[in-house]
Amino acid sequence: MQIESLTIASVKAGLLARHFSATELAAEALRFAEAGNPKTNAYLLLNPERALANARRVDERIARGEDPGALAGVPLAVKDVIVTKGVRTTCGSHLLEHYIPPYDATAITRIEAAGGVILGKTNCDEFAMGSSNENSAFGPVRNPVALDRVPGGSSGGSAAAVAQRTAVVALGSDTGGSIRQPASFCGVVGVTPTYGRVSRYGLTAFASSLDHIGPFARTVRDAATVLGIIAGRDPCDATSAEAPVPDYTALLDGNVKGLKLGLPREYLKDLTSETGDLILRGVDALKRLGCEVREISLPATDYAIACYYIIATAEASSNLARYDGVRYTFRSANSVTLADMYRRTRGDGFGAECKRRIMLGTYVLSAGYYDAYYLKAQKVRALIARDFSNAFQEVDAIVAPVSPFPAFKLGEKVDDPVAMYLSDIYTITGSLAGIPCMSVPCGATRDGLPVGMQILTRHFDETTMFRLADAFEHTQSN
Amino acid sequence: MKITEKEVRYVAALANLELSDPEVARLQADLDGILEHMDRLNEIDTTGVEPMAQVLFDSGGGGMLRDDIPVPPLGNEAALANAPDSGAGYFKVPQVIER
Numbered sequence: 001m002q003i004e005s006l007t008i009a010s011v012k013a014g015l016l017a018r019h020f021s022a023t024e025l026a027a028e029a030l031r032f033a034e035a036g037n038p039k040t041n042a043y044l045l046l047n048p049e050r051a052l053a054n055a056r057r058v059d060e061r062i063a064r065g066e067d068p069g070a071l072a073g074v075p076l077a078v079k080d081v082i083v084t085k086g087v088r089t090t091c092g093s094h095l096l097e098h099y100i101p102p103y104d105a106t107a108i109t110r111i112e113a114a115g116g117v118i119l120g121k122t123n124c125d126e127f128a129m130g131s132s133n134e135n136s137a138f139g140p141v142r143n144p145v146a147l148d149r150v151p152g153g154s155s156g157g158s159a160a161a162v163a164q165r166t167a168v169v170a171l172g173s174d175t176g177g178s179i180r181q182p183a184s185f186c187g188v189v190g191v192t193p194t195y196g197r198v199s200r201y202g203l204t205a206f207a208s209s210l211d212h213i214g215p216f217a218r219t220v221r222d223a224a225t226v227l228g229i230i231a232g233r234d235p236c237d238a239t240s241a242e243a244p245v246p247d248y249t250a251l252l253d254g255n256v257k258g259l260k261l262g263l264p265r266e267y268l269k270d271l272t273s274e275t276g277d278l279i280l281r282g283v284d285a286l287k288r289l290g291c292e293v294r295e296i297s298l299p300a301t302d303y304a305i306a307c308y309y310i311i312a313t314a315e316a317s318s319n320l321a322r323y324d325g326v327r328y329t330f331r332s333a334n335s336v337t338l339a340d341m342y343r344r345t346r347g348d349g350f351g352a353e354c355k356r357r358i359m360l361g362t363y364v365l366s367a368g369y370y371d372a373y374y375l376k377a378q379k380v381r382a383l384i385a386r387d388f389s390n391a392f393q394e395v396d397a398i399v400a401p402v403s404p405f406p407a408f409k410l411g412e413k414v415d416d417p418v419a420m421y422l423s424d425i426y427t428i429t430g431s432l433a434g435i436p437c438m439s440v441p442c443g444a445t446r447d448g449l450p451v452g453m454q455i456l457t458r459h460f461d462e463t464t465m466f467r468l469a470d471a472f473e474h475t476q477s478n
Numbered sequence: 479m480k481i482t483e484k485e486v487r488y489v490a491a492l493a494n495l496e497l498s499d500p501e502v503a504r505l506q507a508d509l510d511g512i513l514e515h516m517d518r519l520n521e522i523d524t525t526g527v528e529p530m531a532q533v534l535f536d537s538g539g540g541g542m543l544r545d546d547i548p549v550p551p552l553g554n555e556a557a558l559a560n561a562p563d564s565g566a567g568y569f570k571v572p573q574v575i576e577r
Binding site for chain 1: 481485486489490492493494495496497498501504505508509511512513515516517518519520521522524527528529530531532533542543544552556557559560561562563569571572573574
């Protein structure tokens with residue numbers, strides 16, 4: 001069994017052919033993950049007990065001749081903002097260092113019901129706030145492709161686990177690019193589905209009008225399989241959509257001839273030249289597959305960063321208000337009054353980036369500023385969403401970069417929050433519109449740093465996105 | 479200057495966030511730079527645009543809320559298990575009212 005080259009399909013084939021048992025695979029995957037972790041710090045916790053229990057259930061199903069499930073025996077990793085019953089979930093924060101959730105997220109329940117084997121919880125920026133994974137209270141993650149560089153953020157640990165090949169697939173969360181950007185930096189596939197496609201029950205809230213759960217994988221097909229399992233209406237999340245979930249993998253036929261693709265001119269002007277070249281080379285490959293490519297315009301793009309960092313921080317300041325020392329494990333000692341206890345717990349517990357966002361969010365919501373910032377941003381958000389719906393009158397999908405540049409060095413941008421925020425420009429627009437978007441590897445720079453191409457489609461049209469990404473992926477492997 | 483030190487301290491009080499003096503200085507500088515970038519929103523005309531408060535999509539006719547049927551709750555013990563301090567089935571906090 002070659003852990004490094006497994007896919008969902010090859011795991012299942014190996015299990016059914018009795019080349020290995022799920023228990024053997026889980027034990028080997030846990031050893032491999034543990035051995036590799038000092039290098040990258042991708043995992044905050046490995047949980048052999050739960051992983052082996054999951055694996056035993058798969059082996060029992062196979063022994064009884066039952067279908068072991070679509071994710072049978074697949075070793076996978078979960079970002080530590082998604083709660084797991086009885087398994088510590090820290091959100092990358094000192095505040096939750098000892099937090100043991102009393103329930104499972106719906107995505108976790110569905111993954112395990114499908115036979116998935118959760119190896120452990122992955123590192124991330126504190127409360128998913130960051131673009132480099134340097135905001136984790138438990139140390140940064142290193143990019144497995146280049147260890148002196150960031151893996152991207154905030155789901156850096158999940159991207160690194162898949163890139164390091166200690167997990168076949170992983171779950172992350174995306175609010176403004178936190179799946180796509182690390183996928184791009186680490187050279188793996190990362191998917192942000194339509195807003196509402198996947199239940200957020202059990203996803204620690206950052207910005208509720210923008211938060212998504214989505215998969216990382218080494219192949220488009222595997223990412224599509226995982227999304228098919230976790231997608232769909234959940235009574236526990238009133239924002240989860242009723243829209244039926246297609247069998248994504250059955251629709252991956254490699255034929256994308258005649259699809260109309262848009263290339264937004266606003267997304268091509270600030271790229272480093274190598275990133276730009278790789279994206280344009282990717283576009284040429286799509287043309288050779290028979291896609292029609294035309295230039296489009298998304299004129300509100302220039303306002304997206306300001307819009308996003310108002311809305312996201314406003315919602316964050318409200319969502320993070322619950323960490324006040326009453327319910328969630330951490331409380332600062334020696335407070336005489338309740339008000340002191342709140343202030344000290346939050347002052348001692350939150351890291352610098354969370355404080356910055358709580359402050360910004362509180363400011364834009366405060367009396368006298370609400371209309372100028374928050375309400376204005378919500379109107380601009382409507383214009384950004386309108387840009388996309390206008391574009392989708394003309395084209396079936398939009399092709400774009402994920403990040404203006406490849407993975408940067410650890411520490412390089414840590415002292416300049418505005419520069420860090422600006423690097424999110426190409427991912428936050430899709431987040432604001434709530435449309436499906438993904439990163440698919442499209443080559444590497446001369447230094448060997450991966451670059452991802454972004455594909456965006458209409459609400460609930462993940463199918464076109466996957467079909468395009470899958471066909472494109474096959475042009476890259478030659 | 480978009481934001482003064484006094485305003486930073488006022489907002490921190492609204493957010494129940496204790497900040498050290500160096501943190502206040504750092505946040506003042508950071509927020510100032512960020513708010514300056516935010517100013518570009520004034521350039522875009524939003525006359526007559528409805529604010530987008532939530533991503534809207536067709537809920538499939540079923541409505542978004544589940545039926546109002548009681549289900550077993552988490553339970554007192556599980557809900558208190560992560561509390562830094564609890565007793566007699568309640569969350570315990572420092573004194574609220576001075577006697």
